[in-house]
Amino acid sequence: MPADERLDSVYDRAGFGASVPRGSRPALVVVDLTRGFTESGFPSGADLTAEVTATAALVAEARRRDIPVIYTAISYTPAEAEGDAVAWLRKAPGMRALREGSEAVALDPRLERREGDHLILKKGASAFHGTSLAALLTSLGTDTVVICGATTSGCVRATAVDAVQSGFNTLVVREACGDRAQGPHDAALFDLQAKYADVVGLDDALAYLADQDPRTLGQPALADLGDVPATSRWVRSGSVRLHVLDYGPSDGVPVVVLPGITSPAVTMDFVARELTDLVRPLVLDVRGRGLSDDAPDYDRGSYAADVEAVVDGLGLRDPILFGHSMGARIAARVAATRPFRGTVLADPPLSGPGRAPYPTTLDAFLGQLAQARRGTDADEVARSWPRWPRREQELRARWLSSCSRTAIAATHAGFESEDFFADWPNVPAPTYFLYGGASPVVTAAGAAEAAERNPSAELVEIAGAGHMIFWDEPEAALAALREALRKLL
Numbered sequence: 001m002p003a004d005e006r007l008d009s010v011y012d013r014a015g016f017g018a019s020v021p022r023g024s025r026p027a028l029v030v031v032d033l034t035r036g037f038t039e040s041g042f043p044s045g046a047d048l049t050a051e052v053t054a055t056a057a058l059v060a061e062a063r064r065r066d067i068p069v070i071y072t073a074i075s076y077t078p079a080e081a082e083g084d085a086v087a088w089l090r091k092a093p094g095m096r097a098l099r100e101g102s103e104a105v106a107l108d109p110r111l112e113r114r115e116g117d118h119l120i121l122k123k124g125a126s127a128f129h130g131t132s133l134a135a136l137l138t139s140l141g142t143d144t145v146v147i148c149g150a151t152t153s154g155c156v157r158a159t160a161v162d163a164v165q166s167g168f169n170t171l172v173v174r175e176a177c178g179d180r181a182q183g184p185h186d187a188a189l190f191d192l193q194a195k196y197a198d199v200v201g202l203d204d205a206l207a208y209l210a211d212q213d214p215r216t217l218g219q220p221a222l223a224d225l226g227d228v229p230a231t232s233r234w235v236r237s238g239s240v241r242l243h244v245l246d247y248g249p250s251d252g253v254p255v256v257v258l259p260g261i262t263s264p265a266v267t268m269d270f271v272a273r274e275l276t277d278l279v280r281p282l283v284l285d286v287r288g289r290g291l292s293d294d295a296p297d298y299d300r301g302s303y304a305a306d307v308e309a310v311v312d313g314l315g316l317r318d319p320i321l322f323g324h325s326m327g328a329r330i331a332a333r334v335a336a337t338r339p340f341r342g343t344v345l346a347d348p349p350l351s352g353p354g355r356a357p358y359p360t361t362l363d364a365f366l367g368q369l370a371q372a373r374r375g376t377d378a379d380e381v382a383r384s385w386p387r388w389p390r391r392e393q394e395l396r397a398r399w400l401s402s403c404s405r406t407a408i409a410a411t412h413a414g415f416e417s418e419d420f421f422a423d424w425p426n427v428p429a430p431t432y433f434l435y436g437g438a439s440p441v442v443t444a445a446g447a448a449e450a451a452e453r454n455p456s457a458e459l460v461e462i463a464g465a466g467h468m469i470f471w472d473e474p475e476a477a478l479a480a481l482r483e484a485l486r487k488l489l
Contacts, residue, residue: 023142024373027142029148030055034104048178051178072119077100078099082096120136146205152179153185224399232244235310237287242287244283247272247283253318257322259327263289263325266290288406335427344432347467350420351441376397388471429456433447
């Protein structure tokens with residue numbers, strides 16, 4: 001029997017080599033692709049051009065799917081690099097060149113660390129040893145770790161072994177891992193495949209990442225619809241199927257309600273049901289949320305096209321637009337290009353090019369989404385939103401997992417790249433601008449600018465409310481909304 005067959009037989013008999021489950025919440029861990037490892041000019045380095053190129057493809061796909069990207073780097077203080085406290089440096093003194101702040105520990109310039117990416121600094125081979133990586137992955141709701149980087153026989157192998165020992169399904173991407181010599185590289189991949197991880201090809205890993213962004217709704221969430229006094233309507237916007245909760249009455253003046261970035265239609269139920277004596281609220285599950293489809297695009301123009309599809313598809317005559325947060329930005333875009341009976345914008349994000357960033361970070365949104373997908377409850381939601389009514393905390397816990405990570409990330413990026421004030425001056429009267437007196441999204445300066453840029457608008461401050469004005473101060477916010485709608489009838 002040839003040597004390779006004898007080896008395979010030994011490992012098969014020992015029960016090694018089973019396939020690793022692939023979960024629905026992966027994270028990409030890029031191990032030590034710093035210049036000190038990827039460039040042969042450094043004592044610890046080798047030419048890893050091919051491996052860096054493969055890793056760049058993984059990073060790009062992870063970002064498209066809003067999958068967490070975590071970089072690691074070895075970095076020693078001068079005292080550690082020059083002293084005798086780090087035992088590893090006695091065995092591998094060439095690693096002393098990996099000093100904090102030096103070019104050797106800088107990320108390879110062919111890769112790019114962006115806002116939202118994580119960085120783990122370490123002193124040893126494993127990215128888990130003595131670091132917060134396990135806690136970070138847990139907080140992100142990760143169930144599967146995709147590993148690439150350098151060196152295969154050292155830090156990649158140690159990280160993969162500790163990933164398994166920390167409870168994560170582990171994939172190692174063959175073409176995206178490199179070493180200083182072929183023998184140790186091959187041996188490490190063989191051992192990892194046999195005992196710890198699935199060693200997969202680049203195309204396989206890319207396909208796995210591309211298949212992520214699971215939106216889920218459990219039976220308790222669907223049962224919530226039984227308590228909602230509304231009828232489901234369906235409209236197509238191109239290839240995207242959109243779900244609308246129609247509260248009636250059928251002869252009422254239609255008000256198209258556009259919720260915020262992580263608010264499916266049902267979460268606006270407590271607002272909509274208080275308006276039916278005045279108007280006919282129709283609350284949209286914005287694409288990528290609730291029961292509406294995922295979509296290829298999540299820019300403001302695509303969202304606006306959806307609103308027009310709802311108005312035309314449901315035959316709504318002379319409707320009012322009412323949007324909160326993201327929905328207010330969408331309403332402004334639509335109203336600036338098409339006549340409506342009137343608009344009500346509630347605390348629209350004023351961020352945009354050249355302005356202060358949106359105050360809630362993408363990481364905060366994705367952390368809450370990860371909680372929802374692993375399973376959360378109203379008590380955990382209350383830690384982030386303590387002022388909300390209990391029912392709204394419960395709805396948030398059950399429905400947030402119906403939101404697409406891709407939609408959230410793209411919309412959040414739009415808050416920075418798309419200028420609200422490009423549309424706002426063109427929103428015709430009558431229009432009302434409600435904002436929270438304690439909102440970090442519409443500050444006092446922002447409200448003043450909004451008033452100046454559209455003098456025909458009526459601004460109404462909801463005292464004591466933050467950005468989530470209807471959740472923070474329900475009675476005052478609903479009273480202000482009802483008054484604005486009365487004036488539009």
